[in-house]
Amino acid sequence: MTAKEKKRLEAKSKVLKALAHPTRLWMTEQLESGEKCVCEFVEEVDADFSTVSKHLTVLKQAGIVEDEKRGKQVYYRLKVPCVLKFMSCVEEVLISNAKSQAALLG
Amino acid sequence: MTAKEKKRLEAKSKVLKALAHPTRLWMTEQLESGEKCVCEFVEEVDADFSTVSKHLTVLKQAGIVEDEKRGKQVYYRLKVPCVLKFMSCVEEVLISNAKSQAALLG
DNA sequence: CTAATATTTGGCTATTTTGCCAAATATACC
């Protein structure tokens, strides 16, 4: 494996890792219907304001979302909408897992 | 958020988390061209045999790959091939990131 | 049965990630 390939793998992993957290995944899914400010997330997520803010920072640094400050609030929106489309494949894995589970149970 | 939705988010996160590691991502990509046994991965991955085996276990438990023992070897193959197709979206994020980077540099 | 090969498992430490709190920063309003 070349150094370049390694870099590319690490970059892709970073994007996946950003999505690989229940709260971050949920927030990403929420953004499908349009931008939201941090406070809107905080209301629904039962987590500290700082925690939500940090999660959004992770998504931002991965390049999945972008933010814009308007007045006192910071609004986040999807930067690369396809992340939601590819989630359908993750669902497919879940369905496959459920089938395996069902098969085991007879 | 209902308990059911929470479960679903956690399940999806587990799948994403399994892919969110350079070595596991690489191994998953390698399986695109067909099954491989653990020893083949070990030769190319500069990591301990046990480490590679554990990574494969993570992918297996997430439902991304399945294994089959034949003789002394254990062969792994993709169980849900779409995981590679959705990787094209992750690439799209990388391209988007590169563009942002380029824009910053003027 | 014994030896050799392929793989998994257990255990341990180092590193990374999470999430809270408190403090800092930014913006609008008075």
Added chain:
DNA sequence: GGTATATTTGGCAAAATAGCCAAATATTAG
């Protein structure tokens, strides 16, 4: 200016993850 609101940042402790080694297991060959 001072105050209230929205958000980020720094710091810390708890939890999760990674990767190595050694030991256990399984299979084949002799």
